[in-house]
Amino acid sequence: MHLIDIGANLTHESFDRDRDAVLARAREAGIVQMVITGASREHSPKALELAQAHPGFLYSTAGVHPHHAVEYTAECDAEMRALIAHDEVVAVGECGLDYFRDFSPRPAQRRAFEQQLQIAVDTGKPLFLHQRDAHEDFVAIMRNFEGKLGPCVVHCFTGTREEAFAYLDRDWHIGITGWLCDERRGQHLREIVPHLPLDRLMIETDAPYLLPRTLKPMPKDRRNEPAFLAHIVEELARDRGEPVETVAARTSATAREFFRLPAP
Template sequence: MLLPITNHQSPMHLIDIGANLTHDSFDHDRDAVLQRARDAGVVQMVVTGASREHSPQALALAQAHPGELFATAGVHPHHATEYTAECDAEMRELHAHPEVVAVGECGLDYFRDFSPRPAQRKAFERQLQIAAETGKPLFLHQRDAHVDFMAIMREFDGRLGRAVVHCFTGTRNELFDYLDCDWHIGITGWLCDERRGGHLRELVKSIPANRLMIETDAPYLLPRTVRPQPSHRRNEPMYLAHIVEELARDRGEDTAVAAANATATTRAFFGLPGAPVTASGDGT
């Protein structure tokens, strides 16, 4: 069991479990984005793979930054129609690489319905099969599809390992359904959105420390409480420090405690090594 961290003097070493660093908005300054993240205490990141196009790119980024960047490989429900037999073979090939630490982003999204719901369910099931066969953790997406999402996950009871519901924005009932299944919860800057995320400020108090992880979902979901707001509105991993500060306040914890617990939980969940020592010697 994860024990609470009590050393309030420790510097923050953060891990972003969901950064879409293959997004084209980062093409012109990706190295600078990574450096700003390091300067803000983000020592490792999991690069989200969410399509046939971007999952191989996520792996390539992870291979270019060993020990610092890792990848997921999967097909988001928005792209479910691309999940063919050939796509399944490509995903399985990606998962042969140790830098790919989770299956997904996969799941269901009935809010946008960018892919037909039957196609979403089929793609989700095929990726759960990969997770069952490889034993890798799941990086899950669910929006406005909770009943079907839970029903499909139950079909794989006893066959899956660890799972995180990424970018949790749901209801109290949904949260407790996930926690009852011993799944992990990823919290983003949605927490900082007074228009849509106010309910999360109370709900995060109920998430055990050994089930709670943090993420930016960059370049999406720039925290609305960041000051000054960047003119480009692009989220970056460096803002993870802002998210953990708000999370700690809502949980009634010292920021260093919340940060250290989230980092320990993340390393255990994904099986990550300690962060590489940087040129300045500030790795952990």
């Protein structure tokens, strides 16, 4: 299989000890390209540096996650715009709303989200979006930019069937992670994914988070990594009743078109 992981937090400190080995295992597992998530003022520049160190294999996003929305100042906005000007940065984000944790006040989240949406309007780059327990406000803010934005993906989708169809109705894409493999929280996703068109569906690990609970054997450190994307694809294909090769090829083609990636 040739796979594209559209969301991996490889700048996370848990990868500092063996990042090169993680990348080597990813290649061995069929990962041909990967998008490294930039989600803060600290980590967005690191994601770009990592992408520049592995041309053609790694790409990055640049943005500020709603958890960090309080850091979104005018200076931060300028920093994000400078990063997004690089060719290796293929999307604006991770940005959006998270009312589950509320690590930043909701008004700050909404302001930071709107400012990053404006960057997407100004640059024409795709959006890498986050939404958790904030669907109504999320859609309302996005509606204010309707007709001005390029491609959008709601990454790490964990929502309801109604939310999924609301996103599809707006021609957005959906990213599926190992949450699908969580029998405690992700069972509803197994009923949703058969209804997602393959030209709107992409796959991701969100490493080091969301280790698939159906993975055997489990790594001792319980850290997720891009090499485990193949397991997620197998689970996804089973739920859809389709060959693994078909799901792998189609989701990779969708990701390549969405992020405007060259053929590996």
